[in-house]
Amino acid sequence: MSTFFAENVLVKNNITAYGVTVKADFWYVCDEAPVVISLLQERLAPYRNVILIGMSMGGHPALAWSRALGATTVLSMCPKYSLDPNECGILQGYVDNHFRPGMEGMAVRKENVSGRIFIALDPGEGHDAYHVHLIEEELKGFDVSLIKMFFAGHLIIRSLSGTQEFGSVIKALAYGSNADVVETIVRVRLKNRENVSNKFKRYGTLKPFLVFQGLMGTTINKYKKCMGILAEKDTIMPIVGALLRTGRTKEAAKLHYNLAMNISLREKKNSFVCRDLSTPLDGAYIMDFHGRIVCFDVISYNFIFCHSIFDTNDAHFLFSEPEGGFLFIVINGQKLYVCEREGHLSVSESKNASALQVRQCDDFNYIYYVKTSLGYMISVPGGGMVLDSQNLKSWEMFFLFTKKSRD
Known part of the structure; x- marks a missing residue:
């Protein structure tokens, strides 16, 4: 892998950065890890403000390597405390697919952590919340800020995407106070289209008519980035199904028609065609x-x-x-x-x-x-x-x- 997470954002914002990637999902617990840490120590030596950012699997080394790399600030998104079933509760899929000999005792330890710590997660992701709680317990007494990313799912970085948006997060991590970092991340999440889309997905099948009213209302038109949601088939069609399930056939048809119209506009087509036009209306x-x-x-x-x-x-x-x-x-x-x-x-x-x-x-x-x-x-x-x-x-x-x- 020749590119790394957030590389384009960092380049466009003229921020010096080093990316660490792996070819296998072993949470960076491997024989090569000490060599990589040593190389990073050499390259980071001239810098006084060192920020570590890791997402999901990368959230673990962002914490576990922070003291070795002299980190001043860490942003760890949805990290796991450990994959060792002897150290914590871990879903069997992680054990079967990712845990291997040499990863025993890999839990995040306070003696390996330094800097001010920001941990971001979606509280609705129960397994993530469990592991973050274990990390919080381990890091009692540290400067730890928990950032709740509601409706973001496990891949919360999607709710922070965008050159300017994530660039502002990095600048807050570098120069802002703890409150500045939290406020910036929350603000970016709230305005992100992914966040709005996830809300509709989560509530669309539970309260379809309420979501329908929100989608068809005028408020959503104020946010240009959110308009594209009406062209997302994976978001809209389950809501159409939920409306049908509750007997709201007219609303389902209107939402489906708007989906087709918005897809047509997005793809810059002048018209859309319904196939099988010869089908009887009673079908x-x-x-x-x-x-x-x-x-x-x-x-x-x-x-x-x-x-x-x-x-x-x-x-x-x-x-x-x-x-x-x-x-x-x-x-x-x-x-x-x-x-x-x-x-x-x-x-x-x-x-x-x-x-x-x-x-x-x-x-x-x-x-x-x-x-x-x-x-x-x-x-x-x-x-x-x-x-x-x-x-x-x-x-x-x-x-x-x-x-x-x-x-």
Whole structure:
């Protein structure tokens, strides 16, 4: 790796910096570490104001190497106290994928730490909060400031991105007081588009109508950086699905239409086209629990997904008939029913015993499921459609998105 975190920001702000990267995710606990520390000590010797910044895996050495490097200030973002299961609670995935011989006893120790310490995290990330608490306990009596980055997730650096924005953070670390550093980071986070987008993502499925009102209101227009959120499919489509789940079909259609319009404007297209225009108005699109539109590929005979009814790909949108809920696609104006037998999908010009249907859940008026010969259809996030789920929970739920609701 020839580049390092924040390199462009540092260069553009004319700040002298050294970056340390690794080829494997072993938290910089390796045989080469003492050599790297020695080289850095030589190069940092002429400087009196040494700032260490580390994110996630890099947050650990930012603390653990600070005394050896003579740091005056440390910004450690979402650090781990240790990956050693004998020293703390650590998710098994970290142990299986990153912990190796030689990393025993790697915990952050107060005798290795110096300078004023700033630790940033999203309190909503429980595992990060647990490890930061352990570090706080270890560094009692030190000059430690905890900065809570709400809605930032684990990769909180995204909420501080931007040449001017992160440049102001670095300058505050170099020349500002503790209060200046905290105020600068909080201010940058609050104005960052990533922060606003994360808020909508977090609350979009919990309070979809309230989020819809916020997105369609005039306040968001005051922030140019936030306008792009209305063109983010991964942010908007789950909210559309949540609106459908609560029966707010008109609001869902309006938000979806605005998504398409903003994508068109962002990509500088003069128009957008909805495929399958010959589809009868009484056909309803199928949306999965994750906010994706379900399509059918007649080449592979499999379900695939797109993010919008205005997307273009080689597959055909999947529709549901209002009477009976039979699933169908339209090719050259002809309706073909999607059938399933023992896990194998096909299409037919007529309804038969193997034709798939959406059925309404008894307890929810706007939520549907699809029964197959093997169980239930389940839409896997980041993956495809599985036909043999034995449960009927969230991922097995689907919503209907009608063209009529756009009126």
